[in-house]
């Protein structure tokens with residue numbers, strides 16, 4: 001492709017509203033443009049990059065025995081009403097109606113559509129197992145779309161669904177998908193972990209997430225430093241909503257009185273064991289969380305409160321103290337002294353914490369742990385327990401560490417949740433009607449693009465792995481007025497294309513400085529510069545990743561690149 005014929009609108013300045021590297025670089029290098037909040041156009045370079053990722057996904061899906069379909073994004077409300085998710089999915093589901101007043105949803109996911117489809121067309125056990133997948137646009141009205149493609153409201157997902165007659169058959173498909181996902185993310189060059197997760201709102205039992213390790217990840221994972229054990233500490237996407245609670249306010253008043261209370265009193269008040277009166281209480285009022293630190297006798301050394309055995313002071317922490325205890329900046333605390341991130345965790349964690357820690361916690365307020373990442377994880381099948389960084393791993397091998405992760409993929413054993421709800425059945429060998437046993441498997445394709453950009457960059461721009469890069473080679477004639485340079489660049493462009501290289505030719509009449517900066521920013525693996533020595537048939541080859549440069553005779557170029 002000649003650069004004059006495509007659109008790569010690079011930016012010199014740093015976009016003000018992009019605060020992570022991948023978002024900044026994808027904007028600056030002209031890969032994406034925002035159309036609305038959480039809604040992006042994939043410019044020509046991003047489109048090619050996505051195609052490369054999708055190619056890898058398609059190959060691995062095919063190997064795993066999945067056939068590709070393309071289902072509609074526009075989905076009749078009736079399907080969602082059948083599964084019940086029309087009522088439970090909440091505001092993330094984009095809803096609309098047609099000119100006749102019929103309700104529709106824009107697909108946030110496709111369990112309903114596929115279950116209904118398979119139910120119509122697969123009546124006999126003889127046609128099972130069956131796995132179908134698609135690569136398609138999804139819509140979710142995220143509360144906080146951010147980080148560019150990482151959390152969009154319109155994004156590209158690969159979603160696969162499998163249908164079975166037995167749990168063993170589902171296990172097999174799940175394992176195949178696990179392998180396919182491992183291959184896909186390895187081929188993308190990503191540093192990732194497969195982690196145990198909680199099945200949350202979608203239902204089902206076994207589920208794992210594929211997490212790209214990154215400090216900007218929104219999830220926290222706990223993993224063993226010497227085995228494969230890894231789990232998401234997010235406690236499931238609890239859909240339960242908390243009402244504004246006068247109970248909570250009263251509880252708050254009661255505990256926040258200047259009188260010091262003993263742990264025994266607090267535990268009586270909360271109806272929990274004294275040893276469970278750990279370092280904090282979080283109350284949900286209106287739409288904020290209010291935190292009260294309880295100084296207790298629990299072994300919680302991460303906030304340095306274990307000294308006062310039975311000293312039992314309950315107090316409202318001021319911002320400085322809270323920040324110091326939580327090891328974060330005062331600026332990151334919200335108006336009531338709760339860190340931004342904690343609010344998110346609190347919401348997810350409340351239910352599980354309440355059940356596991358509080359048992360008979362009173363209606364309207366809840367005891368939860370303010371630093372979930374450090375204190376608990378979910379094990380397989382969601383047995384709940386506290387865990388600290390440095391603890392022995394639950395599998396007995398190694399020590400627990402915590403890291404941040406970006407969820408790029410998620411595999412689930414759904415069981416019969418959807419087929420039961422939607423009355424989707426096949427006939428078994430004895431002519432008996434049974435619910436399909438199902439699995440579902442998602443990959444955030446556009447999120448994966450961003451995650452790769454997040455892991456592959458340097459101070460000058462993007463540094464794509466060669467199988468993901470939009471082109472392999474960038475040919476840059478330095479001076480478009482120099483006939484020898486232009487001719488050599490053209491000659492090499494044709495030569496490389498004839499030899500199955502994907503090539504971008506910078507035929508713009510720009511200053512050399514601009515061309516080189518843009519070239520680094522775009523991040524193709526190899527740059528070939530046709531400069532002053534073009535008349536001698538000599539070009540300069542630069543390896544983007546290492547910065548290595550060497551001069552090469554044009555006759556030797558092909559051999560060098562192959």
Ligand code: ATP
Nearest residue numbers: 149150151152155157407408409410442443444447
């Ligand atoms: P998250 O926890 O990040 O909100 P999710 O668990 O809601 O993701 P799934 O329902 O498991 O997402 O969807 C499958 C995959 O789709 C996810 O693993 C992720 O890679 C991708 N994905 C989900 N939401 C978004 C989004 N808003 N923007 C981009 N990709 C997304």
Ligand code: MG
Nearest residue numbers: 092140142237
């Ligand atoms: Mg989500």
Ligand code: MG
Nearest residue numbers: 209237407410
């Ligand atoms: Mg998730």
Ligand code: MG
Nearest residue numbers: 209407409410
């Ligand atoms: Mg998920």
